[in-house]
Amino acid sequence: MRSRSIPLREVYVWEFPVRLYHWINALCITSLCITGYIIGDPPALMKGTEAYFNYWFGTVRFVHFVSAFLFFFNFVFRTYWGFVGNEFSRWYNYIPLKPSQWKEIIDVIKVDVLQVTHKRIGSIGHNALASFVYFITFLIFVFQCLTGFGMYSAMSNAFLPNLFAWIVPVLGGDILVRQIHHILMWGFILFTIVHVYLVFYHDYIERRGVTSSMIGGWKFIEEDIVDSLDENTNDKTKK
Amino acid sequence: MKEKQPTFYEEVINEGLSRKDFLKFCTTMAAFLGLETSGVGQIVHALQTKPRLPVIWFHFQECTCCSESFIRASHPIVASIVLDKISLDYQETLMAASGFQAESAYKTVMEKYPGEYIVMVEGSIPTENEAYCCIGGRSALQILEEAAKNAKAVVAWGNCASSGCVQAAKPNPTGAKPVHKVISGKPIINVQGCPPIADVMAGVVVHLLTFDRIPQLDELGRPKAFYSRRVHDTCYRRANFDAGLFVESFDDEGAKRGYCLYKMGCKGPVTYNSCGIIKWNDGLSYPIQSGHPCIGCSEAGFWDNGPFYQHLPNTGAFGIETTADKIGLGLGVATAVGIAGHAIVTNIRKHRNISNSPTVDSETLKES
Numbered sequence: 094m095r096s097r098s099i100p101l102r103e104v105y106v107w108e109f110p111v112r113l114y115h116w117i118n119a120l121c122i123t124s125l126c127i128t129g130y131i132i133g134d135p136p137a138l139m140k141g142t143e144a145y146f147n148y149w150f151g152t153v154r155f156v157h158f159v160s161a162f163l164f165f166f167n168f169v170f171r172t173y174w175g176f177v178g179n180e181f182s183r184w185y186n187y188i189p190l191k192p193s194q195w196k197e198i199i200d201v202i203k204v205d206v207l208q209v210t211h212k213r214i215g216s217i218g219h220n221a222l223a224s225f226v227y228f229i230t231f232l233i234f235v236f237q238c239l240t241g242f243g244m245y246s247a248m249s250n251a252f253l254p255n256l257f258a259w260i261v262p263v264l265g266g267d268i269l270v271r272q273i274h275h276i277l278m279w280g281f282i283l284f285t286i287v288h289v290y291l292v293f294y295h296d297y298i299e300r301r302g303v304t305s306s307m308i309g310g311w312k313f314i315e316e317d318i319v320d321s322l323d324e325n326t327n328d329k330t331k332k
Numbered sequence: 333m334k335e336k337q338p339t340f341y342e343e344v345i346n347e348g349l350s351r352k353d354f355l356k357f358c359t360t361m362a363a364f365l366g367l368e369t370s371g372v373g374q375i376v377h378a379l380q381t382k383p384r385l386p387v388i389w390f391h392f393q394e395c396t397c398c399s400e401s402f403i404r405a406s407h408p409i410v411a412s413i414v415l416d417k418i419s420l421d422y423q424e425t426l427m428a429a430s431g432f433q434a435e436s437a438y439k440t441v442m443e444k445y446p447g448e449y450i451v452m453v454e455g456s457i458p459t460e461n462e463a464y465c466c467i468g469g470r471s472a473l474q475i476l477e478e479a480a481k482n483a484k485a486v487v488a489w490g491n492c493a494s495s496g497c498v499q500a501a502k503p504n505p506t507g508a509k510p511v512h513k514v515i516s517g518k519p520i521i522n523v524q525g526c527p528p529i530a531d532v533m534a535g536v537v538v539h540l541l542t543f544d545r546i547p548q549l550d551e552l553g554r555p556k557a558f559y560s561r562r563v564h565d566t567c568y569r570r571a572n573f574d575a576g577l578f579v580e581s582f583d584d585e586g587a588k589r590g591y592c593l594y595k596m597g598c599k600g601p602v603t604y605n606s607c608g609i610i611k612w613n614d615g616l617s618y619p620i621q622s623g624h625p626c627i628g629c630s631e632a633g634f635w636d637n638g639p640f641y642q643h644l645p646n647t648g649a650f651g652i653e654t655t656a657d658k659i660g661l662g663l664g665v666a667t668a669v670g671i672a673g674h675a676i677v678t679n680i681r682k683h684r685n686i687s688n689s690p691t692v693d694s695e696t697l698k699e700s
Contacts, residue, residue, distance in 0.1 A: 133643065134657070135595065137580055143589075150576030206674075208681040247604075248565055262551030265495075266631040267562075267602035272645055272656065279660030283667055290671045294678060298685045 100316035106181050106218055107310045114171045115307055121164035122281050128157035129278050161241055162253075168234050181218030187228040189221060197221035205294070214299075215318045223291075226284075233280050240274040340379040340541065354379075364535040364610065365547070366557045378542035385541050386449040388438045388479055389423040392472040393465050393499045393508055394455030397527040398489040399425050404613065405530035424467070435468050438479065446482040450540060453486060453493040453511050456500055460507025473514060485519040485546050486511055487536060494522035494553070495632035502636050512553060519546045522553035524605070526629035531610050532558045552632070554604065563626050564600035566608030569593070582623075593620060597641040599628030 107115075131153050139147050175184035189195055201222040203210045214220050219227065242257035244267060249255065264270050296304045306312045338346075344354050358375040365371070391399075403426075422438035429437055441449050453476065458464035462471035480486050488511040491497035499508035512520045523536055536555055539547045547555040564570065572578070572592040579586040579596050594601070600608075603626055607618040619626055625641065628634040637645040644655040679686065 135576055135578060137578060137586075138576055140577070140580075141585060142575075142577065144571040144575040144577055147575035147577065151574035153576075154574075208677055211682070211684075247562055259551065265633060266552070267604075268599070268628060268631055268633065268637045268645065271602055272637070272647075275644060276647075276656045276660070279656065279663065282660065283663055286664065286667050286671070290675075294675070298678065298682050 101313045102316045102319040103311045104217055104314045104319060105179075105310055106306055106312045108179055108182065109310065110170070110174050111178060111182050112307055112310055114167055114174065117163065117167045118171075121160045121167065122285065124160040125157060125164060126278055126281055126285075128153050128160065129275075132157060133275055133278075158245065161238075161245075164234075165238050165242075165253075168231075168238070172231075186218060187224045187231065189225050189228075194221040194224075198225060205298075213315075213318075215321075217312065217314050217318065217322070230280075230284055233277055233284075237274065237277050237281075240270045240277070243270050244274065339381060339383060343384070360531075361535055361538045364531055364557070365539055375538060375542045379538075382541060385537070386441050386445045387423075387452055388441055388449060388483075389452040390454065390467075390472075390475065390479070391424045392453065392455030392457055392476070392492075393506065394490065394492045394497075396425055396454065398454045398533070399423070401525075401527035401530045402489075402533050403530075405534050442479060442482060448484055449482075451476070451479045451483040451486045452489055454489045456492040456496045456508035456510055457514050458499075458506035459509050459514065460505065464506040476511070476515065480515045480518050483518060485521065485540070486515060487521045487523060487540075488512065488553075489523050489533065490528055491524060491526040491629055491632075491634070494524045497526060498635050501633075520553055521546055521549065521555060524552075524554050524559060524630035526634075528630070529558075529606065529610050529612060532606060550604075554630075558606045558610075559604045559630065561604065561606070561609075562601060563603045563605050563607050563620070564598075566606070567592075567600055567620055568608065569620060587623060590623075593623075593625040595643060596625045597639065597643055598625035599631070599634065599637075599640075600626040603628040603631050603634075605630040 132150075135150055135153075138149060172184075174182055175187070180186075189198060197214065197216065198221045200212070201214055201220050204212060204214060206222075218224075239257050239260045242254040243260035246254040246258035246261075247267070261267055261270055264273070292304050296302065300313070302311070302313045341354060345351070355372075355376065358379065359372050362369075362372040362375055367374075389399075422434065422441065424434075427434060427437065455465075455472075457472045457476060459473065462473050465472040467475060488494045492499060492508075493511045495510050496504070496508050499506060500510070510522075512522065521536060523533055525532070532555075535558065536547060539555070539557075547557060550556050550559060552559075564573070567573075569590060569592050572590070573594055577586060577589075577591040579591045579593050581587070582596065592598070598620065600620065607626070608620070611618045611621070627640045628637070631637075639646070642655070644657060647654050647656055647659060
């Protein structure tokens with residue numbers, strides 16, 4: 094039996110609201126991409142029948158809109174959690190304002206993307222590159238909500254969609270709004286492919302339990318990393 | 333030009349139409365404008381008491397389809413609005429005068445009714461080189477700027493004047509611009525469409541005449557009464573859309589059954605107009621009813637968002653006929669190939685990590 098004995102510490106990284114957000118988000122994005130693609134290019138399912146038999150396309154659109162509302166409020170909640178959650182979920186992780194974040198971005202590109210150097214990336218939550226990519230996806234979320242609700246606002250008197258109605262005149266009309274909405278859908282699809290692969294990759298290489306951490310919230314982190322971070326925080330509190 | 337302008341009503345009666353016809357017209361217009369019943373009285377009152385509206389109508393870079401549409405309006409009174417009721421003092425296509433006389437006609441209006449006359453524009457204005465459109469030795473821009481200075485409002489007829497239409501399509505060799513891009517500080521009404529529906533044009537004129545102010549406009553300067561709803565949302569084929577019944581090609585069973593033209597590139601879902609309600613040629617039909625997808629002619633840049641028979645516009649990147657879906661699929665395949673490559677490289681380069689000997693290097697720990 095092969096086994097390895099190294100000092101590990103279990104760290105509670107993803108709080109329950111973060112995990113809930115993640116899975117609702119995953120569900121919404123899956124649903125939105127599938128229904129969105131069908132809306133863009135509907136298959137000929139019921140050919141030869143009359144309209145009064147069917148409402149399947151209307152249902153697909155309904156599912157798309159419901160998912161969109163869920164997606165939006167879920168995202169709003171996550172934004173809020175970025176200000177009240179634990180250190181791994183805070184907003185400053187996602188926007189690389191500090192030089193140390195940029196340094197780690199370059200490290201991650203060297204170590205994990207190009208694989209030209211071998212060293213350990215010591216961040217416990219997301220690494221700096223992953224965080225930055227999530228920040229870009231958040232921007233895509235915002236644009237997708239803007240364009241989506243912008244199109245939706247024309248057939249709704251509800252308060253929320255009409256908050257986004259201004260995007261249509263800004264872009265000069267629905268044609269461009271729909272085009273952008275459609276292109277960004279591919280952003281979600283490509284992100285999902287890469288995201289799932291990289292989760293497997295990190296679990297395979299680092300064995301910190303990153304995949305299951307989004308289920309249980311805990312990661313297995315090498316003890317020296319946790320200790321050094323704890324010392325740093327203790328130092329700061331002493332000062 | 334007479335000193336006392338006859339009212340609209342006097343003109344109509346003089347022409348031999350009955351008061352009943354006049355009232356019918358007022359009621360129709362009130363309905364088009366979305367007014368409540370009391371609005372009919374306001375229109376009747378305005379048309380009986382107010383003098384004719386002095387109008388200068390310019391043709392710049394355009395095809396005159398707006399004028400053609402206007403004179404084919406459903407109600408006879410609507411047609412006659414154009415010919416004399418709005419005091420069309422200058423209209424290149426329809427006026428009898430020519431040369432010096434014509435030039436002096438619109439100058440007289442500008443001098444006589446400053447702040448009262450309406451400038452109506454068909455066509456876009458070249459800015460790349462103003463010489464592309466000259467009338468009477470002066471450029472379109474000069475003429476428009478001079479006329480708009482003392483105008484009460486500017487009505488931009490059609491897609492050319494509202495958003496540049498085909499002249500402004502890529503690569504826009506004349507630098508064609510719509511009215512709102514070259515004129516500022518004046519109320520501008522964009523009566524969109526290529527051409528706009530005649531009754532919509534008449535409705536805008538009647539509104540100006542009745543209420544002495546411009547109609548309520550949307551964010552793109554279009555009268556809300558006519559452009560607040562999508563062709564798609566008012567389409568009689570909408571039930572087929574919701575049922576997922578689509579025409580797949582112009583000669584299939586679906587086309588015969590009148591299925592939705594969504595997959596044939598119908599721009600109804602992204603086009604704001606009242607084609608589905610008012611329709612064309614006395615309410616006879618409109619493109620979708622005649623089996624043709626909407627081309628989105630009342631939207632800015634509709635020429636560049638083609639082709640007309642394709643749901644997704646071409647992106648203009650990576651060759652002419654590339655849609656977002658083709659690019660997306662290509663990127664998806666490239667990503668999958670990249671991932672496969674990365675996974676193989678990982679197993680070679682990181683075999684030490686994988687085979688149980690972690691590369692712990694305490695010096696490279698994060699310093700933060």
